[in-house]
Amino acid sequence: MTGAPLLQAEGLTMRFGGVTAVDAVDLSLGEVELRCLIGPNGAGKSTFFKMLTGQLQPSAGRILFRGRDITGARTHEIARLGVGIKTQVPNVFNGLSVAENVFVAAARTNSAATARRKAAQALERVGMGALAGRIVGQLAHGQRQWVEIAAVLAQDPDLILLDEPAAGMTHEEVVRTSELIREINQVHALIVVEHDMQFIRMIARTVTVFNQGRILIEDDVDRVLSSQAVRDVYLGKQAA
Amino acid sequence: MTPDRAASAPADAGPGSAAPWWVPLGLGDRALGVSGFLAMIAAGLLLMFGLPMVVELFGLVQATVFLVMAILALSQGFIWGYGGIMSFGQSAFFGLGGYTYAVAVLNLGDSSVPALLAILVPAGFAALLGYFMFYGRISDAYVGVITLTVTVILFNVMNSTAGDIYHIGAAQLGGFNGMPSVPPLNWPGDPSNALDPEALWYVTAGLLIVVYALLRAILASRFGRVVVAIRENETRATLLGYDPRLYKLIVFAIGGAIAGLAGCLFTNWGGFISPTVFGLAQSAQIIIFVLLGGLGTLLGPILGAVAIQYLISIIGSQQTLNANLLLGVILVGFVLLVPQGVVPAVRSLLRVGR
Ligand SMILES: Nc1ncnc2c1ncn2[C@@H]1O[C@H](COP(=O)(O)OP(=O)(O)OP(=O)(O)O)[C@@H](O)[C@H]1O
Ligand SMILES: [Mg+2]
Numbered sequence: 001m002t003g004a005p006l007l008q009a010e011g012l013t014m015r016f017g018g019v020t021a022v023d024a025v026d027l028s029l030g031e032v033e034l035r036c037l038i039g040p041n042g043a044g045k046s047t048f049f050k051m052l053t054g055q056l057q058p059s060a061g062r063i064l065f066r067g068r069d070i071t072g073a074r075t076h077e078i079a080r081l082g083v084g085i086k087t088q089v090p091n092v093f094n095g096l097s098v099a100e101n102v103f104v105a106a107a108r109t110n111s112a113a114t115a116r117r118k119a120a121q122a123l124e125r126v127g128m129g130a131l132a133g134r135i136v137g138q139l140a141h142g143q144r145q146w147v148e149i150a151a152v153l154a155q156d157p158d159l160i161l162l163d164e165p166a167a168g169m170t171h172e173e174v175v176r177t178s179e180l181i182r183e184i185n186q187v188h189a190l191i192v193v194e195h196d197m198q199f200i201r202m203i204a205r206t207v208t209v210f211n212q213g214r215i216l217i218e219d220d221v222d223r224v225l226s227s228q229a230v231r232d233v234y235l236g237k238q239a240a
Numbered sequence: 241m242t243p244d245r246a247a248s249a250p251a252d253a254g255p256g257s258a259a260p261w262w263v264p265l266g267l268g269d270r271a272l273g274v275s276g277f278l279a280m281i282a283a284g285l286l287l288m289f290g291l292p293m294v295v296e297l298f299g300l301v302q303a304t305v306f307l308v309m310a311i312l313a314l315s316q317g318f319i320w321g322y323g324g325i326m327s328f329g330q331s332a333f334f335g336l337g338g339y340t341y342a343v344a345v346l347n348l349g350d351s352s353v354p355a356l357l358a359i360l361v362p363a364g365f366a367a368l369l370g371y372f373m374f375y376g377r378i379s380d381a382y383v384g385v386i387t388l389t390v391t392v393i394l395f396n397v398m399n400s401t402a403g404d405i406y407h408i409g410a411a412q413l414g415g416f417n418g419m420p421s422v423p424p425l426n427w428p429g430d431p432s433n434a435l436d437p438e439a440l441w442y443v444t445a446g447l448l449i450v451v452y453a454l455l456r457a458i459l460a461s462r463f464g465r466v467v468v469a470i471r472e473n474e475t476r477a478t479l480l481g482y483d484p485r486l487y488k489l490i491v492f493a494i495g496g497a498i499a500g501l502a503g504c505l506f507t508n509w510g511g512f513i514s515p516t517v518f519g520l521a522q523s524a525q526i527i528i529f530v531l532l533g534g535l536g537t538l539l540g541p542i543l544g545a546v547a548i549q550y551l552i553s554i555i556g557s558q559q560t561l562n563a564n565l566l567l568g569v570i571l572v573g574f575v576l577l578v579p580q581g582v583v584p585a586v587r588s589l590l591r592v593g594r
Contacts, residue, residue, distance in 0.1 A: 053479060079481035091479065093472035104469045107462050108481050115462075155480055 004067035012061035023213035039210030084157035094137030105151035178202035288445035315498035317541030323491035324471035329387030333362035335517035337503025346411035358504035366496025395518035418514025534581025
């Protein structure tokens with residue numbers, strides 16, 4: 001890792017009325033790094049992603065992307081800098097075909113012909129090529145997630161945020177997703193939120209654990225998953 | 241769909257084959273391939289040149305106003321069905337186009353610049369209004385309220401312009417009585433050579449075809465695909481780096497331009513314009529055209545407008561039934577029985593059939 005980190009969060013905080021969903025989080029991610037972000041329900045993972053993508057304005061703190069302050073920037077501006085996200089609740093164009101969904105993702109920075117080619121490539125990569133003509137709203141939940149991932153790939157961002165990509169997938173699909181993520185990681189940095197610990201073991205090197213809006217621990221995957229404190233928060237006990 | 245797309249993927253064009261994957265726009269217009277588009281244009285031209293051979297001048301004059309309303313309905317169908325913008329105020333741009341033409345032609349004599357202004361002024365006004373609505377983070381529901389309010393304001397403003405002091409140059413605005421004796425379109429540069437009613441039919445029908453083809457081209461372009469994507473899921477479009485505010489503003493301005501063109505033709509048709517063009521009845525009718533014909537199609541609003549106008553003209557010529565009552569019954573019946581509109585319903589029937 002050289003130069004400024006790709007992403008830096010400094011004291012990032014989100015309050016909803018009396019609830020502090022994310023509480024003074026400091027996080028740094030290098031170029032082409034893969035980070036897993038875990039934590040129990042309500043720990044603030046999705047809220048953290050929403051602040052990174054400008055969907056929520058932080059109550060306090062800063063976000064730097066390649067050293068540039070993007071705190072308070074609009075969602076589409078952040079996307080243009082090179083941040084893509086698969087949201088926890090699938091955000092797709094339900095009334096459009098699979099290929100059209102991915103085409104629109106690629107078309108912002110490419111000519112129509114190039115975008116069509118990139119869309120086809122992205123669909124092949126996630127194994128959805130055969131379903132290109134189907135209407136997304138008629139697909140199963142898992143398939144719609146693949147469409148969303150393909151769209152993010154076609155957008156070609158430097159940083160990819162995946163919020164629970166393996167949710168609702170069969171074991172084979174989970175394995176395929178983990179392979180895909182490692183492949184994506186050859187060129188893109190990723191932050192992956194997931195509850196499935198088997199999946200985390202397949203892909204992770206460094207893991208950050210959120211609990212009640214704060215970073216509980218950030219370490220090598222083996223140490224994190226064998227940590228008593230992490231087990232405690234997942235079992236609903238308070239960390240010491 | 242434009243012909244250039246056919247060249248890039250000839251294999252999956254044509255209405256008989258499964259819809260090519262890159263034909264966007266879901267729902268109604270998916271079924272329309274290149275040949276479908278060409279067939280539509282051909283049908284339009286056939287009507288344009290055929291109708292004058294089979295109907296008397298009186299019928300042709302009536303048909304002209306039907307097509308004027310079809311152009312107006314296209315503006316609503318485009319911004320609502322594809323842009324997802326619920327405007328109750330297309331009659332504002334319609335009226336503005338009509339008044340702009342009247343005022344300008346009374347001052348300038350030659351109709352070329354006035355006709356252009358009748359498109360540009362409503363487009364500019366729509367862009368301004370759109371800027372405040374879309375960049376002002378106004379929620380979608382309020383877009384309906386604001387556009388309706390603007391229409392009501394214009395109605396009241398134009399209504400209160402009775403008397404000699406209300407004039408723009410040589411043009412008296414005339415208050416509730418409106419502006420009579422508006423000169424018709426003329427051959428460019430020759431005000432003495434005015435279009436007769438038959439020529440106005442050709443101009444109106446030709447412009448309807450042009451507007452339809454232009455909207456098809458827009459929808460087939462990258463811009464059009466993004467517009468439809470934003471309608472489908474604004475959050476996703478934003479997360480991909482598109483700014484929905486800009487797209488909506490442009491769509492709304494295009495809708496304003498088309499409504500303004502319809503207003504210009506409407507003033508030409510009657511040689512007259514009055515504040516009733518801004519009336520609530522007019523606004524409601526445009527929405528009914530689109531709902532009946534089918535939201536998310538272009539053919540639907542055209543057919544909806546012509547059918548309703550035709551019905552009104554029939555009902556209007558007899559006394560036993562109240563026209564508004566019957567229209568209301570028809571609308572309720574359709575919304576309950578064919579909620580997606582006629583054109584999408586027919587298309588899905590055709591698809592099931594093959
Ligand atoms: N818009 C909101 N308004 C109020 N509270 C919110 C809002 N969004 C999230 N919260 C609260 O913030 C906390 C963090 O929520 P968040 O969705 O970020 O958790 P998470 O870690 O993604 O959980 P999960 O694993 O269940 O997806 C929760 O207590 C949640 O109820
Ligand atoms: Mg979450």
